[in-house]
Amino acid sequence: xxxxxxxxxxxxxxxxxxxxxxxxxxxxxxxxxxxxxxxxxxxxxxxxxxxxxxxxxxxxxxxxxxxxxxxxxxxxxxxxxxxxxxxxxxxxxxxxxxxxxxxxxxxxxxxxx
Amino acid sequence: xxxxxxxxxxxxxxxxxxxxxxxxxxxxxxxxxxxxxxxxxxxxxxxxxxxxxxxxxxxxxxxxxxxxxxxxxxxxxxxxxxxxxxxxxxxxxxxxxxxxxxxxxxxxxxxxx
Numbered sequence: 001x002x003x004x005x006x007x008x009x010x011x012x013x014x015x016x017x018x019x020x021x022x023x024x025x026x027x028x029x030x031x032x033x034x035x036x037x038x039x040x041x042x043x044x045x046x047x048x049x050x051x052x053x054x055x056x057x058x059x060x061x062x063x064x065x066x067x068x069x070x071x072x073x074x075x076x077x078x079x080x081x082x083x084x085x086x087x088x089x090x091x092x093x094x095x096x097x098x099x100x101x102x103x104x105x106x107x108x109x110x111x112x113x
Numbered sequence: 114x115x116x117x118x119x120x121x122x123x124x125x126x127x128x129x130x131x132x133x134x135x136x137x138x139x140x141x142x143x144x145x146x147x148x149x150x151x152x153x154x155x156x157x158x159x160x161x162x163x164x165x166x167x168x169x170x171x172x173x174x175x176x177x178x179x180x181x182x183x184x185x186x187x188x189x190x191x192x193x194x195x196x197x198x199x200x201x202x203x204x205x206x207x208x209x210x211x212x213x214x215x216x217x218x219x220x221x222x223x224x225x226x
Contacts, residue, residue: 033212042217042218042219043157043202043216045213058213090157092157094212099164100145100147102149102159104149104157105156106155106156107156
C-alpha cells in the first residue's frame with residue numbers, strides 16, 4: 001500500500017521557535033509538495049520539489065523554507081514561527097509523467113502560541 | 114493564472130438524497146481535472162479524475178464529466194450515505210504544468226440519517 005507519512009500529527013510551538021515538519025514517501029515519486037490548509041481558503045501550495053535538492057516556490061512561500069536531501073524525504077522549515085502560521089500542513093507526492101495525481105499524508109496540525 | 118471555483122458549503126442532505134457539487138475552472142491549455150475527498154481527521158485522497166474533454170470519471174457511486182465548453186467538472190451522486198460526509202475538493206493540473214495542482218476551497222458535505 002502506497003504511503004506518505006508525516007512525522008507529527010499535532011505540534012504546539014511558541015512564537016519565534018524553529019519548526020521542522022518531516023514527510024517521507026515510499027513510492028519512489030519524483031515530486032513532493034507542501035500545502036497548508038485553512039478554513040475558507042482551501043489548499044495553498046507553499047513549496048514543491050521535482051528532484052533531489054531541487055525546489056520551487058509555490059503561491060505562499062514567505063516565512064518557509066524546504067529541504068530535499070533524499071528522494072523519499074521532504075522537510076518544511078519554519079525559521080521563526082509566528083501565530084499566523086498556525087494551520088494544517090499537508091505533504092503530498094506524485095510521479096513525473098503521470099496524470100498528476102497527488103498522494104497525501106494525513107496532515108500535521110501546527111499551533112503557534 | 115489557473116483557478117478553481119466550487120460551490121460554497123456547507124451542504125446538508127438526508128441519506129439517499131441526490132448530490133451535486135458545482136465546480137468551474139480557468140486554466141491554460143487542456144487541464145486534467147480531479148475531485149479529492151477528505152474524511153474527518155484524514156488527509157486528502159483522490160476520488161476521481163478526467164484527463165480530456167468529455168471524459169467521465171467515476172468511483173464509489175460518484176461521477177463527474179469534463180465539460181470543456183462550460184469549463185465545468187460537477188460532482189454528482191445519485192444516493193448519498195452518511196459515510197459520504199466529508200470535505201470535497203475540486204482541482205486541476207493545467208497543461209503547462211508537470212507538477213502543480215490548483216485546488217478549490219472545498220465543500221463540506223454532511224449527510225444525516
